[in-house]
Amino acid sequence: MSFRDRLIATLRAVEPILEVPGVLVAGSEVPNLLEVGAASTLVVSQDVDLAIPVSAHADVRARLDRITELAPSRDEPSVWVPVPGRADLIEVNFIGVDPAILDPIDTYERPDDRLPLMVFGPLSLLRPALRHQVRTNLSILSLIEARPSMPDPSGHRATIAELLGRLEAP
DSSP states (O other), X not given: OOHHHHHHHHHHHTXXXXXXXXXXXXXXXXXXXXXXXXXXXXXXXXXXXXXXXGGGHHHHHHHGGGOOSEEEOSSOTTEEEEOTTOTTSOEEEEEEEOTTOOSTTOEEEEOOSSOOEEEEGGXXXXXXXXXXXXXXXXXXXHHOOOOTTSOOGGGGHHHHHHHHHHHHOO
């Protein structure tokens, strides 16, 4: 199963979290797919980061029970791993976003017994309006041709079109 398929399956598995206003997909290997030699990067790190606004932490926490195909890792409860039998999913890292952080080098921990978050200063620069950039990146992915040592995007154009349609929805 390709990384893209696993990423999409994982995003579907955490959809209840993605429905919380302000939650963003802050990182995965998707932005690196256009870089030369990206295939080597894909092998090293196969996870996705969800940026959780500290103001939405309670809403996200209340939806965790709806996530049934991933579970907190024993070592780090902010990292959720696929449950046994779900090798088609990838690890999800919950990270915090606090727009009140003025200095991007500031970082702090938001303790919680169920979903502690490391709140990273540079993420304070993220805004939900970046969904336009996501649309742009997905559009680029739908248009590029296969390159040596990279996954072929052409088989995923229908999925990308579906994702773009969902981003357009109010």
